[in-house]
Amino acid sequence: xxxxxxxxxxxSLTPAFAIGWIGSKAMESIGRNPESANKILVPMLLAxxxxxxxxxxxxxxxxxIK
Amino acid sequence: MIVNNSENSVEGEATNTQVAETADASRAxxxxxxxxxEHTLFAEPIGHIGSFPVTNSLxxxxxxxxxxxxxxxxxxxxxxLIPRGLQNGLEMVVEAFLNVFDGVTGSRAKSLKFAxxxxxxxxxxxxxxxxxxxxxxxxxxQVVQHGHEKIFIPFFRGGTADLNTTxxxxxxxxxxxxxxxxxxxxxxxxxxxxxxxKAFLEIPxxxxxxxxxxxxxxxxxxxxLIEVVGEVAKVASLSFRLFGNIFAGEVLLASMSAIMxxxxxxxxxxxxxxxxxxxxxxxxxxxxxxxxxxxxxxEH
Numbered sequence: 001x002x003x004x005x006x007x008x009x010x011x012s013l014t015p016a017f018a019i020g021w022i023g024s025k026a027m028e029s030i031g032r033n034p035e036s037a038n039k040i041l042v043p044m045l046l047a048x049x050x051x052x053x054x055x056x057x058x059x060x061x062x063x064x065i066k
Numbered sequence: 067m068i069v070n071n072s073e074n075s076v077e078g079e080a081t082n083t084q085v086a087e088t089a090d091a092s093r094a095x096x097x098x099x100x101x102x103x104e105h106t107l108f109a110e111p112i113g114h115i116g117s118f119p120v121t122n123s124l125x126x127x128x129x130x131x132x133x134x135x136x137x138x139x140x141x142x143x144x145x146x147l148i149p150r151g152l153q154n155g156l157e158m159v160v161e162a163f164l165n166v167f168d169g170v171t172g173s174r175a176k177s178l179k180f181a182x183x184x185x186x187x188x189x190x191x192x193x194x195x196x197x198x199x200x201x202x203x204x205x206x207x208q209v210v211q212h213g214h215e216k217i218f219i220p221f222f223r224g225g226t227a228d229l230n231t232t233x234x235x236x237x238x239x240x241x242x243x244x245x246x247x248x249x250x251x252x253x254x255x256x257x258x259x260x261x262x263x264k265a266f267l268e269i270p271x272x273x274x275x276x277x278x279x280x281x282x283x284x285x286x287x288x289x290x291l292i293e294v295v296g297e298v299a300k301v302a303s304l305s306f307r308l309f310g311n312i313f314a315g316e317v318l319l320a321s322m323s324a325i326m327x328x329x330x331x332x333x334x335x336x337x338x339x340x341x342x343x344x345x346x347x348x349x350x351x352x353x354x355x356x357x358x359x360x361x362x363x364x365e366h
């Protein structure tokens with residue numbers, strides 16, 4: 001039980017930071033140039049999905065530990 | 067324990083993420099009459115065609131295929147040169163997609179070449195994700211006796227919540243990118259991106275002009291081998307990303323319903339709709355990126 005909790009707990013620390021950083025950089029650049037909001041949206045979502053994928057790997061491991 | 071499906075995902079064991087009822091039941095000691103509802107990592111078979119087990123997520127995938135075919139056949143004869151209504155809307159959607167694809171591939175001709183495959187992926191994954199949150203999916207089913215416990219098996223379940231589906235889609239995408247690469251660059255060039263025989267064959271030719279080549283080219287060959295591992299990683303990451311997101315969404319909705327079924331799942335349903343859309347988009351764009359990388363010639 002502890003292993004499941006630790007797997008998902010520790011495994012989602014770094015992706016959370018990463019997504020926050022990506023979001024903050026995106027907000028910053030939209031703030032400097034509001035016209036580019038649409039152009040930034042898709043690459044930002046792409047980067048977020050990559051970062052999230054690592055958390056998902058941890059989640060799958062947490063589900064498969066007995 | 068549910069009997070193992072022969073094509074299982076991770077380890078060959080069932081993982082039960084049990085909803086609150088079963089925990090209460092076993093504590094109360096009346097477990098013989100409680101019906102167990104759990105979300106297993108693999109999909110449960112609900113029937114057999116010959117000796118092929120038909121699982122509930124397979125049924126959902128077939129439903130999605132049926133929807134796409136019916137929709138396509140219905141619109142097909144009504145396409146006019148000046149679009150109105152639904153056709154107008156769909157043309158706007160396709161135009162927006164082609165613009166996004168242009169950002170990745172760099173040329174409209176290439177986008178048009180890859181668009182059928184990539185858009186098929188997008189719509190298939192999107193419809194599967196959204197059908198997983200449909201009312202009736204996951205709640206209409208039958209109670210089956212396994213050993214001494216009764217288990218509830220739904221008739222329908224999200225297609226992409228099954229690792230088999232996502233793995234199949236990822237393999238199709240990556241193999242397609244290789245096939246396109248061979249078709250565009252030719253077998254020798256494409257092969258040399260991974261097992262770099264050209265590097266070894268160049269050594270005797272160029273060793274007089276540039277003696278360092280005897281050290282550099284074996285390294286180039288080794289880097290090519292690492293690319294092969296990268297391909298396997300692509301398949302794994304594509305499939306697990308989609309599977310994990312949708313499966314976790316299912317479990318989340320079930321847990322929220324267990325806490326308070328009237329009203330609590332509403333914001334999570336919105337979340338699932340958005341996550342389904344984003345994951346479908348990510349899947350399609352990643353396949354497009356892999357296709358583009360494989361069909362561009364190597365620059366020095």
